[in-house]
Amino acid sequence: MAELHFFTGTMDSGKSTLALQTNHNHAARGRVGRIFTTHDRAGEAKLSSRLGLTHDAIEVAADFDFWRYVVDSLTRGGRIDYLICDEAQFYSRDxxxxxxxxxxxxxxxxFAFGILTDFRSALFEGSARLVELADRMNVLQVEALCWCGKRATHNARTENGVMVTEGAVVVVGDVESLDGVPADRPEVAYEVLCRQHHRRRLTAARAKAVSLAPEPLPFG
Incomplete structure (x- = not known):
């Protein structure tokens, strides 16, 4: 029987790498699949991992209909045994x-792969629905680490180096600083943190700045 699988974890936990590996494993056994993604860091219609692996994919726009796509493909004589759906947190409930x-x-x-919560620690719409419907939910065992060395559980967004907890949910960035950002647009980056440091808005850069600050004199 076919199943709906949901693989989740923070950034840096290897979701896209696992998506590519899953596709490879099934294709190697003669199965035929399709790969989908949206808002990937490598650009439109690309599935990429931070290890440098990439694969062509079908871009999932806001009005994309998976049911219609698969039915149309099968009606035209195509074969589809499985779907790989990366960045599934950005998919709509429908x-x-x-x-x-x-x-x-x-x-x-x-096989759906996605982050569970956004930079505000709120569930993504797509991820919330996957939690409700998935036959199997798998938390990736590769643990991303906060700058302090503890297990990272939260995704943080920074704008011009400052952590923010408000703003548009979908803003494409990466864990590395972005080049060529227009002057009127903040430089957006993402970082994984433990709950304590996410709550305190203490990113790696801010922690370093605090540690380099001069100690107060021992007298008033």
Whole structure:
């Protein structure tokens, strides 16, 4: 029986790498699949991992319909045994429902990969629906680490080096600083933190600045 799988973890936990490996494993056994992604760091219609691996993919726009795509492909004589769906946190609730319908009605396996919560520590719409519907939910065992060495559990966004907890949910950035950012746009980057330092808004850069600050004199 086909199943809807959801693989989740923070940034740097290897989700996209696992998505590419999953596709390789199934393709090596003669199965035929499709790869989907959205808002990937490498650009449109690309699935990329931070290890440098990339693969062509189908870009999932806001109005993309998984059910219609699979039905149309099968009707035209195509074969689809499984779907690889990266960056699934950005999919809409309706799109996750479509994936579940593909599994149940067409017996096509779906492997979805995504971050559970956004930079505000709130559940992404797509991830929340996957938690509700997935046959299997898997938390990746590769632990990303906060700058302090503890297990990272939260994703933080910085703008011009300052951590923010408000703003648009979808802003593409990376863990490295971005070049060529327009002067009127803040430089957006992401960092993984433990809960304590996310709560205190203490990023690696801020922690370093604090540690380099002069000690107060021992008298008033």
């Amino acid at each position: 799109q996750i429902d479509q994936l579940a319908k593909v599994v149940d009605e067409l017996q096509v396996d779906v």
